Each structure stands twice: as C-alpha cells, then as structure tokens.
Amino acid sequence: MIAGTESLEDFYKSKFDWLPDNLGQDIGHFNVFRLEDCHGPNKAPVKYTRRDYYKITLFTGKCRYHYADKSVDVDGKTLMFFNPNVPYTFESMSDDMRGYFCIFKEGFFTERLRSNITDLPMFTPGGKPSYVLTDEQYDELSQIFEKMLKEIASDYRFKYDLLNNYVNEVIHYALKLQPTENLYRHPDANSRITAIFTELLERQFPIESTSQRFTLRSANDFADKLSVHVNHLNRAIRQTTGRTTTSHIFERLANEARVLLKHTNWNIAEISYTLGFDEPAHFNNFFKKQTQLTPSAYRNV
Numbered sequence: 201m202i203a204g205t206e207s208l209e210d211f212y213k214s215k216f217d218w219l220p221d222n223l224g225q226d227i228g229h230f231n232v233f234r235l236e237d238c239h240g241p242n243k244a245p246v247k248y249t250r251r252d253y254y255k256i257t258l259f260t261g262k263c264r265y266h267y268a269d270k271s272v273d274v275d276g277k278t279l280m281f282f283n284p285n286v287p288y289t290f291e292s293m294s295d296d297m298r299g300y301f302c303i304f305k306e307g308f309f310t311e312r313l314r315s316n317i318t319d320l321p322m323f324t325p326g327g328k329p330s331y332v333l334t335d336e337q338y339d340e341l342s343q344i345f346e347k348m349l350k351e352i353a354s355d356y357r358f359k360y361d362l363l364n365n366y367v368n369e370v371i372h373y374a375l376k377l378q379p380t381e382n383l384y385r386h387p388d389a390n391s392r393i394t395a396i397f398t399e400l401l402e403r404q405f406p407i408e409s410t411s412q413r414f415t416l417r418s419a420n421d422f423a424d425k426l427s428v429h430v431n432h433l434n435r436a437i438r439q440t441t442g443r444t445t446t447s448h449i450f451e452r453l454a455n456e457a458r459v460l461l462k463h464t465n466w467n468i469a470e471i472s473y474t475l476g477f478d479e480p481a482h483f484n485n486f487f488k489k490q491t492q493l494t495p496s497a498y499r500n501v
Contacts, residue, residue: 206251211303230363232302232348235259254306254323255282256370258341259299263292265330266396272330277338279331279374281322289396289426300345308364322374331377344369390436397422397437401449405456407474410466414453414476419445454490457483461499468495 208229212220215238220231235257257280265272265280267288272280275293282288284306309317317323322331333341348366351359400422404414416422422445423430437445453475460471472483487495 208253208303208305211251211253229253230302230304230308230352230360230367232300232345232352232363234349235297235299235301238301251282252284252305253303254284254309254317255301255303256280256367257282257299257301258338258345258370259297259301260338261292261297261299262294263290263297264399265290266392267329271392271395274330274332277333277335279333279341279370279377281329281374283318283323291399300342300349302345302348302367304367308360309367320371320375322371331374333377337373337377341370341373344373390440393426393428393433393436394440396426397433397445398448400425401452405452407456407460410470410474413474414456417449417453417476419449422449450486450490454487457487457495458491458498461495471495 220229258278259280260277262275265274265288267282267286274280306317322329344366348363351363351366356362400416404416407414416425419434420430423433426433434445437443437448441448457471457475460466460474464471466474468483469480472480475483477483477486484494487493487498491498493501
C-alpha cells in the first residue's frame with residue numbers, strides 16, 4: 201500500500217521551497233532541472249511513492265531505482281522514464297551523479313499532439329524504463345536537455361510548443377534504443393519492501409564519529425521513510441523473513457554497539473548517543489536485554 205501520491209506542489213516544496221507561477225495551469229505545466237540541483241545531502245530524500253506527473257531523467261553515475269516490483273542498478277550513463285501509475289524511489293550510490301530531468305503533466309503532451317502518452321512503451325506500467333547509453337548517445341541527449349534549460353528561461357511566446365518538441369525528440373531517441381535488461385524482479389511486493397527496508401537500515405552504518413547518530417530507530421520511522429503504513433511494513437517483513445521489523449532493527453543496533461564497545465575508546469555515554477539513545481541508562485537496559493551483559497561488562501570481556 202502506497203501512502204499518498206506526490207503532487208507537483210509537493211515536489212517543488214520539498215526540493216526548492218517555492219512554487220512556480222504557472223503551477224495551476226495543468227495542461228501547460230512543464231519544467232526541467234539539472235540533477236545536481238535537486239539531489240544531495242541537503243535535499244529532501246526521494247520517497248517510495250507515486251507522483252501525479254511524468255518524469256524523464258538523464259544521468260551519469262551509480263544509483264539504484266526501486267520501481268514497481270523491480271530494482272534497477274545502474275552504473276554509467278542512463279536514460280529513464282517514469283509515469284504516474286508506478287511508484288518508485290531513487291537512491292544515489294556515488295557522490296558524482298550529474299545529469300538532467302524534466303517533469304510534466306499528461307496534458308502538456310496530449311493537448312499538443314492529440315495522442316495518448318500511455319501508448320508509448322517506456323510509459324506503460326509493465327514496460328522497461330531504463331536505457332543504457334554510450335558516451336556519444338549521452339552527449340547527444342545532453343544537448344537536447346540543455347536546449348530545454350535555455351528555452352524554459354526564455355520569454356519566447358511559443359516556448360512550450362518548442363519544449364514539447366524537445367520532449368518528443370528524447371522519446372523518439374529512446375524508441376530507437378534497446379531498453380536495458382538488467383532488472384532484478386522481486387518475487388512479490390513484500391520482498392521488494394523488505395529489500396528497501398534492509399538497505400535503509402544498513403545505510404545508517406557504520407557509525408564513524410561521535411557526532412553521527414542513528415536516526416531510523418523504529419518501525420514507524422521506516423514506514424514514514426518508505427511512505428507505507430506501518431502495519432503494511434510489519435506484515436511485509438514478517439511474511440518475507442519470519443521476524444518482526446523491530447527485531448531486525450534491534451539486532452543490527454546491538455551488533456553495531458558490540459563493534460563500538462570493542463573497537464573504539466568512546467565512553468558509554470558517547471556510544472549511547474550515537475546509537476540514538478537519549479540516556480545512557482536506556483542504552484544499558486537495551487544492551488543487557490540483547491546480550492545478557494552490560495556494556496561495561498561486554499567491553500571488559
């Protein structure tokens with residue numbers, strides 16, 4: 201179950217904290233961005249949810265897309281298409297990701313061409329959204345996106361007609377390519393949710409400094425991050441692994457606590473803080489329940 205759908209208004213507020221003047225003009229709305237302006241440590245994370253708009257992304261770098269019941273690992277130059285009917289989330293796996301993306305409502309496409317965008321292979325729910333590119337192909341598509349950026353900033357009266365042509369040029373470019381087959385299909389939705397949960401959990405480790413803090417500490421925290429109801433998350437993880445969400449979190453937390461106690465000279469209060477406990481006494485109780493030893497006793501074994 202997906203908790204809500206991200207609207208264009210949600211997108212602009214999370215990425216930029218401002219709204220464009222023409223947002224209410226549904227059939228005319230279109231925008232284009234450089235990827236590095238919208239993704240990074242200070243930007244809002246991408247939730248796993250549906251959007252109410254279409255998106256085309258051109259990028260180079262290493263990342264993973266969770267798309268419907270699939271995970272797409274890409275490393276290099278890639279063109280990807282997303283439609284409002286399929287939920288997805290994006291996670292960067294490198295610090296040097298760059299590229300472009302454009303977003304638009306269905307009316308931007310259909311009002312000008314009088315055709316159905318959902319008939320296009322890359323926008324069908326069961327289609328293949330990912331296209332691996334050569335350096336030459338990436339450069340050619342980059343030039344089209346650069347034209348979009350230049351045109352969106354212009355005051356040309358018919359710029360949206362021209363921008364529509366650029367979008368179609370990208371689409372037809374992709375139609376001539378062979379979509380990538382490097383998709384891992386999860387057996388079911390529960391398996392996919394469990395895989396995303398596990399990656400989010402592992403991404404918080406290792407704890408490498410006393411200023412770092414473990415923040416996703418409960419099933420509710422993870423459910424909010426994944427935009428699913430906590431009961432749905434708990435059910436998916438139990439059906440996939442036979443264990444509760446909390447048991448997975450506590451086991452990983454206890455393992456990290458063991459590492460910090462044995463391999464750092466941090467005091468108990470510092471370790472307690474980095475693992476998300478407000479009071480060292482709470483950490484002592486947690487650790488003893490998990491290991492039958494107090495943190496001090498374990499450190500001295």
